[in-house]
């Protein structure tokens with residue numbers, strides 16, 4: 001049974017449809033992530049789940065209870081058993097860390113409260129910080145207290161809206177892993193909105209991309225990256241290019257990179273003109289490779305360079321190489337394909353034909 005289920009929900013604000021026919025589900029203990037460009041409706045979707053927005057159509061279920069939509073009365077946010085952590089989290093400045101965490105445990109006995117606070121301080125790696133005050137903590141520590149406070153009443157679902165976006169990249173990554181560990185240890189289902197794909201990949205069991213109010217794909221992070229169901233997902237998630245080609249009689253896709261073989265994803269048939277998704281990891285720079293190309297741009301990524309290589313016909317592809325084997329812009333290189341499947345879209349969206 002799903003812990004969270006959204007069935008074709010619609011949310012309208014100010015006369016506009018902001019969330020359009022979105023369906024998704026999470027099993028108990030799973031973590032989901034929502035990605036998508038700014039303004040696509042991610043926060044509005046979270047607010048509808050939390051009960052701050054009414055749904056105009058469709059329904060929301062928590063465990064087997066319908067909380068929004070249909071014939072049910074709209075269940076108020078405080079009766080949904082949902083915890084929330086938002087970007088502009090606010091700890092109570094006049095309360096200690098322990099009292100901040102214990103704030104939502106008013107019905108518990110003093111003993112229970114103390115034990116739960118101690119357990120959460122340990123979970124978020126802040127043992128011994130209970131007596132401190134928020135201004136005595138770093139941003140990352142404050143965010144962990146906010147997380148512990150949201151987890152204290154054992155919500156069945158935790159919604160996180162860009163909780164780490166004000167923190168630096170290194171801290172964000174370690175916090176994302178910690179939050180995942182804490183949610184798993186507490187067996188709490190989580191739904192996270194983020195702009196950061198690495199964060200989504202580090203945390204999520206399921207991930208999705210929204211675009212103009214619609215959820216284009218809801219899948220594992222692996223599926224979203226390797227088997228994007230929509231050209232916009234292919235474009236938005238990770239690096240890559242769409243290369244124009246056509247499927248020949250043998251089922252092979254003829255492209256500027258040569259005839260590409262492999263299992264096809266996408267519903268294109270023989271003779272059709274298609275756009276093939278080529279990720280940087282599909283191509284290896286190899287002096288013995290069969291295709292020649294010229295490096296026209298490169299970006300340093302720490303452990304590797306991301307190169308833009310131009311093929312003789314003008315089409316461009318991306319490829320990576322460890323940063324110790326550095327190629328200059330203008331160098332002639334050779335490329336070898338390392339594709340294990342082909343993601344195809346009906347032609348028409350390709351910018352590098």
Ligand SMILES: Nc1ncnc2c1ncn2[C@@H]1O[C@H](COP(=O)(O)OP(=O)(O)OP(=O)(O)O)[C@@H](O)[C@H]1O
Pocket residue numbers: 013014016018036037038039040041042043044045
């Ligand atoms: N109360 C409102 N009335 C009318 N339109 C609204 C209202 N709140 C949000 N919107 C619009 O709904 C759209 C989606 O907003 P939302 O905040 O859900 O997007 P988002 O994907 O979370 O964006 P971001 O990543 O920038 O936070 C935006 O175009 C926004 O202007």
